[in-house]
Amino acid sequence: MKNILFINTGGTISSSYQEHGLTPTQSAESILAEIPELRELCHIDAYNLMSIDSTNTQPEDWATIARMVHKSLDDYDGIVIAHGTDTMAYTASALSFMLGTVHKPIVLTGSQVSILAENSDSKKNVIDSFLTACGEVTGVFVVFNGKIINGSRSSKIRTRSYNAFESINYPYIGLVENGKVNYTEGLLPSGQVNHPYNDSYCAEVFLLRLIPGTNPGIFDAIQSLGYKGIVIEGFGLGGVPFKERSLIDKIEQLMKDGTTIAVTTQCPYEGGDLTIYEVGQKVLEKGVIPGYDMTTEALVTKMMWALGQAADPAEAARIMGTNYVNEVTIPAETTHV
Structure with missing residues (x-):
């Protein structure tokens, strides 16, 4: 059974209705508690790194997430990050560069509807993400609505629909269907240059x-x-x-x-x-x-x-x-x- 680290950063998936609208309130543990079947898939450690609406995400937060992932890679087979959808593509892209060449799956996911709501897309997205994190594909990915997307090719193109994310100018890494990950055949690295971890950035x-x-x-x-x-x-x-x-x-x-x-x-x-x-x-x-x-x-x-x-x-x-x-x-x- 593989060891997966689940990092919560906030977003709709962890939100509940408060005085001024949906606000991140749920912990990593409470999200996992809503999906008990995950415990049959792998061993999970949960960590609450931050709890913010992703609209409030700053470049400093990318570096914070990158450092957490980097220091945890040796101890886990894969990492799943719960993140708000509005700036998830920015975070996924930033992590792709900051983390360097990684040899384990780093998966970002979230939802359009809170984990606490009926008929939410959150449970499927989280399960699909853990299946991907337990798999053999390596790198930084966004997993959403059954699609496994290269993190640096992801973009949110819909505001409400469950199929909110698309892979731009690049094939899907794979699809998650009926609890099984199906990778795109013949999808190989093309001209990539290996690079080391570096979380330096210039926000200007x-x-x-x-x-x-x-x-x-x-x-x-x-x-x-x-x-x-x-x-x-x-x-x-x-x-x-x-x-x-x-x-x-x-x-x-x-x-x-x-x-x-x-x-x-x-x-x-x-x-x-x-x-x-x-x-x-x-x-x-x-x-x-x-x-x-x-x-x-x-x-x-x-x-x-x-x-x-x-x-x-x-x-x-x-x-x-x-x-x-x-x-x-x-x-x-x-x-x-």
Whole structure:
């Protein structure tokens, strides 16, 4: 029987109705008490690390979770983390980078409805997560509604439905059906670079979603607030306007001042490509980092992680251009080694 550590961090799964709405109140032990059949599957130790709505999650919390997981890995066969759904994809992506190359399953899960409610999705999600944590697949995953998703490819795309999470631009690692884990055949690592544990981060990263008419002065404001990195969600394949209200000069100036800037697409599926259109090539020529097919969650957390260990923009760009956990598909001619 395998040994699994269950870490509770809060979220809807552990919530009950309080004066101001749903609030995390339940402990790891009380969540497990609602699913007694888990004890037949494995030996479980429970730990209450924090109890917060994931909307309140900060980068500091990612590092706290990473340290707890890292120090526990030698003592357990797998780890399940109960987490709020709203920022779970950010945490899963951050942990994917911080924890380094892991050889055990680290599973994040949660629910759209409290563990205390009837017909909640919480019990299935927790059981599916423990089945995954007892399995042979290794890495950081989100398990939700029967889907096993690479943590750095996960994104919450629905606010209420039980099928809230999707794997973006990457196949499911597997599916959990009728109490059995079925892994995707032929799904092998592709060009990943092994990396050690490092929970350093720089929280000064700004996400800017462009709209027609974006004032170029926004970049002065961002710089004045001390941000070290910017992720820009451009149009289509990653286009950035260069005519009326051109943003190109401001981007170039910030990069000369040492700001790290990545450009991606606003479209969740199929990724960006700055080489196709003039509106992409002009910003690419200034030296921005292409986001390729990364999720916004992975791109933001990866930049925070890169800047946390690399003050030199060139080194941060090298880290950003490296595939660590199958978080990105990089064209062969631009792959960093």
